[in-house]
Amino acid sequence: MTNWQELESKYYMPTFNRIPVTLVRGEGMKVWDDKGKEYLDFVAGIAVNALGHCHPALTEAICQQAGTLVHTSCLYYTTPQLNLAELLVKSSVLDKVFFCNSGAEANEGALKLARKYGKVKLNGANEIITTLNSFHGRTLMTLAATGQPKFQEPYKPMPGGFISVAYNDIEAIKKATSKKTCAIMLEPIQGEGGVNMSDQDYLKKVRAWCDEKGILLILDEIQTGIGRMGPLFGYEVYDVEPDIITLAKGLGSGFPIGVFMAKDEASVFEVGDHGSTFGGNPLACAAGYATLKYILDNHVLSNVKEVGYHLVYKLEQLKTQFDFVTEVRGCGLLIAMQFDKDIAADVMNACMADGLLINKLKPNAIRFIPPLIVSKADVDEAVGILYKVLSNI
Numbered sequence: 560m561t562n563w564q565e566l567e568s569k570y571y572m573p574t575f576n577r578i579p580v581t582l583v584r585g586e587g588m589k590v591w592d593d594k595g596k597e598y599l600d601f602v603a604g605i606a607v608n609a610l611g612h613c614h615p616a617l618t619e620a621i622c623q624q625a626g627t628l629v630h631t632s633c634l635y636y637t638t639p640q641l642n643l644a645e646l647l648v649k650s651s652v653l654d655k656v657f658f659c660n661s662g663a664e665a666n667e668g669a670l671k672l673a674r675k676y677g678k679v680k681l682n683g684a685n686e687i688i689t690t691l692n693s694f695h696g697r698t699l700m701t702l703a704a705t706g707q708p709k710f711q712e713p714y715k716p717m718p719g720g721f722i723s724v725a726y727n728d729i730e731a732i733k734k735a736t737s738k739k740t741c742a743i744m745l746e747p748i749q750g751e752g753g754v755n756m757s758d759q760d761y762l763k764k765v766r767a768w769c770d771e772k773g774i775l776l777i778l779d780e781i782q783t784g785i786g787r788m789g790p791l792f793g794y795e796v797y798d799v800e801p802d803i804i805t806l807a808k809g810l811g812s813g814f815p816i817g818v819f820m821a822k823d824e825a826s827v828f829e830v831g832d833h834g835s836t837f838g839g840n841p842l843a844c845a846a847g848y849a850t851l852k853y854i855l856d857n858h859v860l861s862n863v864k865e866v867g868y869h870l871v872y873k874l875e876q877l878k879t880q881f882d883f884v885t886e887v888r889g890c891g892l893l894i895a896m897q898f899d900k901d902i903a904a905d906v907m908n909a910c911m912a913d914g915l916l917i918n919k920l921k922p923n924a925i926r927f928i929p930p931l932i933v934s935k936a937d938v939d940e941a942v943g944i945l946y947k948v949l950s951n952i
């Protein structure tokens with residue numbers, strides 16, 4: 560049998576601290592490794608596989624499109640791209656889209672759009688305020704936007720034009736705002752930074768401040784968008800309308816696709832301002848369309864709410880049973896469990912041995928980001944395994 564871990568260390572750049580499991584197949588909520596062991600998947604490729612693994616609606620759309628037209632470049636009109644653009648716009652408060660291939664790329668485009676907006680509408684303002692512990696991607700520009708020095712350290716000097724302030728601190732945003740500010744960029748919930756919740760009125764206050772100053776509100780909904788929090792978009796939870804949003808993770812349910820969307824007033828790109836060879840190709844857009852259409856037509860959003868509540872309820876029960884569980888937080892199916900000690904790796908490994916994949920969010924916290932089609936029975940099975948694991952900690 561091929562030793563895949565040996566192959567990886569020989570051929571792959573060692574940037575990932577990989578879990579020693581080789582996954583070879585998936586179906587619905589389940590994945591299997593190369594030894595035939597079955598796992599219940601509460602990671603979903605980091606909040607990506609919205610419809611679970613190999614959902615027939617997605618597989619059929621991809622296969623159908625793969626046999627019809629895969630790529631043409633954006634030199635020409637293609638139908639899947641425009642179908643998805645229309646569906647996204649009609650399902651949101653935004654007016655225009657630009658497709659790309661990943662989250663970082665979506666943010667990169669959104670940041671360029673904000674810079675252009677500053678140039679043409681705000682006397683050349685080019686600074687963007689972001690928050691500490693945010694995560695916006697791994698390109699140099701999105702890393703500079705990411706308020707986590709540990710990711711930036713190897714690549715200094717960083718591109719300029721960013722100020723990172725404390726999350727949930729509207730006064731810090733006000734203090735950092737100047738004539739040079741063109742936009743504020745935030746996640747509705749900081750996903751990678753720790754499932755850090757925004758206070759109920761924070762986004763509303765930021766929106767009001769942006770209106771007062773005439774600057775743009777960019778919401779990075781790469782993790783929170785496409786139903787992860789319950790509504791299709793996180794901004795709906797807080798009842799604010801952003802000027803620009805970015806999406807990626809769940810949009811293709813595993814097929815790589817990203818997008819940034821803007822209100823008409825913020826859509827300042829002109830011919831030649833931005834581009835992408837692969838972005839918006841028919842195959843990716845067919846996957847995105849199939850995912851979004853399925854979510855909208857099959858009560859997936861109400862499932863997220865219902866099963867999300869059930870998950871929190873069951874995890875809160877564990878919290879009363881184990882005193883080292885200090886908090887359960889999150890919204891929809893973006894949920895974290897906080898411990899008072901660094902046991903997340905042990906918990907993750909023990910769960911995996913018992914057939915459950917969960918995500919180590921921090922040394923002392925785990926994250927639950929299952930497919931949006933997860934059922935209450937799946938939650939009960941997962942929490943049963945977790946109960947046994949926590950009992951043995």
Ligand SMILES: *Cc1c(COP(=O)(O)O)cnc(C)c1O
Nearest residue numbers: 661662663694695696750781782
């Ligand atoms: C995952 C993520 C990104 C980066 O997406 P990639 O596809 O890995 O480039 C950016 N912002 C947020 C909020 C994310 O969760």
